[in-house]
Structures are given as structure tokens and as C-alpha cells.
């Protein structure tokens with residue numbers, strides 16, 4: 517009997533193959549009659565977009581299963597609000613109309629922990645100006661679930677719909693900050709690795725930052741599971757361009773580099789929860805960068821690559837000593853990172 521493998525939830529090639537083969541194949545045959553030329557399930561974008569008058573209604577959903585639920589720099593509550601707010605923002609919907617919050621708890625889960633998680637959710641809602649408007653609670657028996665799972669769904673309205681497939685040759689790629697912090701902070705916590713200096717998850721709602729630059733981007737994606745490498749591969753292949761990535765321009769904190777080397781994991785391949793990858797026309801790149809630098813979440817934003825017509829779907833890593841193709845990861849190196 518064929519069974520689901522962990523790597524099929526890892527945000528990379530293996531997961532996309534499962535989704536395409538099982539879910540998208542069947543759901544895409546349903547009449548998508550209310551889309552009005554918008555974004556449906558077969559696009560496999562950060563969310564869906566449905567035309568409503570002059571606006572786009574953007575919808576996205578995400579289930580959060582992170583382990584451990586409290587990690588350096590955040591917890592599952594902050595993550596569950598930020599993840600959905602960010603997916604809305606990646607499609608241009610920086611103003612959140614409403615969020616839903618569905619919590620599944622294991623019998624015996626600490627009520628004190630639940631209250632801490634709840635406070636984190638409220639704080640992230642205040643930061644992102646996003647109201648939770650409805651929810652659902654279920655409890656499963658001891659051992660039937662590992663602690664807590666939180667699903668959030670978000671809706672937002674935007675005039676400017678942004679896709680992940682809008683890159684053209686000549687566009688610059690901008691990353692809004694240093695990479696790899698969420699994935700490596702969680703892995704360090706899970707493995708009990710002691711590090712000099714702080715290694716904190718970057719988990720944060722980005723909509724207020726994205727609102728300052730959303731009119732100038734050609735494509736956008738948040739590099740969550742599978743990291744910058746997965747996200748750039750997906751953007752490049754959907755857009756039909758190649759991307760030359762300047763490795764030395766990619767911002768990586770020393771603590772991230774250290775833990776990455778210790779675990780043998782490239783920061784390009786691990787999850788971020790407060791970073792975005794943007795495509796920008798060459799002429800607008802410096803201006804977008806300057807605006808990002810003014811936002812607390814964008815201080816380390818950098819131009820890290822250029823889109824080219826050659827090798828569509830590929831990422832060429834320019835190391836400064838030579839060039840090589842960046843392999844597309846199967847998925848996130850470790851499960852339950854978000």
C-alpha cells in the first residue's frame with residue numbers, strides 16, 4: 517500500500533507533486549465560476565483571488581503544526597496569525613478584513629500554555645491590524661494529536677493583485693531581510709544546540725512593510741518551507757525565467773551560518789516566517805530598497821539576483837568564484853517547522 521511520507525509536507529517538489537496529483541487534479545475540475553479571471557486552485561499560489569467589483573477578494577488558509585510550540589523568538593500563536601497575514605500580503609492584500617481561528621487540542625494540554633498562545637495571537641493581530649472574526653475548537657483524546665494544531669484562514673481586499681509568476685527577464689530580485697532564522701532557530705531548539713549570540717525566529721506579520729512597496733512589485737512570495745531556494749525555483753518556473761542569484765549579496769546572520777554549518781543545512785533551504793522575495797523592475801529596485809530599509813522589518817533588505825531569459829525555471833548561484841546550478845530541494849529538511 518502506498519502511504520504518505522513526511523517529505524510530502526515539506527514545501528518542495530515532493531509536496532507539490534502530491535498536491536498536483538491528489539487535490540488539484542480533482543478540485544480543478546469543479547467549475548470555478550466565481551473567479552472572474554482570478555487565481556484559483558490550479559495556480560497553487562499563496563492564496564486565491566476572486567474579482568469583486570473593482571477589487572480582488574484574496575483568501576488563504578494555513579494549518580500550523582510546529583514543534584516545539586514555544587521556540588526562540590515566537591510560538592505557535594504568533595506563527596498562526598503571521599503565516600496567514602503574510603500569505604494575504606504576498607498577493608497584495610495588505611489590509612486584512614478578517615481571520616478565522618480553528619484550534620484542535622489534545623486532552624490534557626496545559627490551559628496556562630493555551631493562554632500564553634492566545635496572548636501571542638492577540639499581539640500579532642494588533643501588529644498586523646487584523647481582527648479574528650470567527651473560530652472553532654475541537655479536543656481530541658490523549659495521544660490522538662501532539663498537543664495543539666491551529667488553522668487560520670484570512671480574507672483581504674486589494675486593487676493590486678500580485679502573483680508569484682510575474683517575473684520578466686531583467687527584473688531584480690529583492691529579499692526583505694536576512695534569511696534562515698526561523699528554520700534554524702527551531703532546529704537549534706529541537707536539538708538543544710547552544711549558540712553564542714541570539715538566534716531567534718523572524719516570525720512576524722509583514723503586511724505593514726509590504727504595503728509600502730506593493731505597487732512596484734512584479735511578483736512576490738514568502739520563502740517559508742523549503743526556504744529561498746524552493747520559493748525562487750517556483751517563481752522562476754511559473755514565470756518562465758531563470759534567476760542568477762548573487763550568493764554574497766544574500767544577507768545571513770553569523771548565528772544562522774554557524775548553526776547551518778553545524779547541522780549541515782544551507783540557510784537557502786530553510787524556512788523564514790518574516791521575509792519576502794520580490795521581483796522588481798530594474799529601474800525601480802533602488803527606490804523599493806530604500807523604502808524597505810525605512811521599515812523595522814526591512815532594514816537588511818538587499819538586491820540578491822537578476823532574472824534572465826536563459827534556463828527558465830533554474831537558479832544559477834554566482835558564488836563569486838564561479839557559477840553553479842542551485843538544486844531544487846525535495847522539501848524542508850525537517851518536518852513541523854511551521
Ligand code: MG
Nearest residue numbers: 562603606738
Ligand atoms: Mg506563502
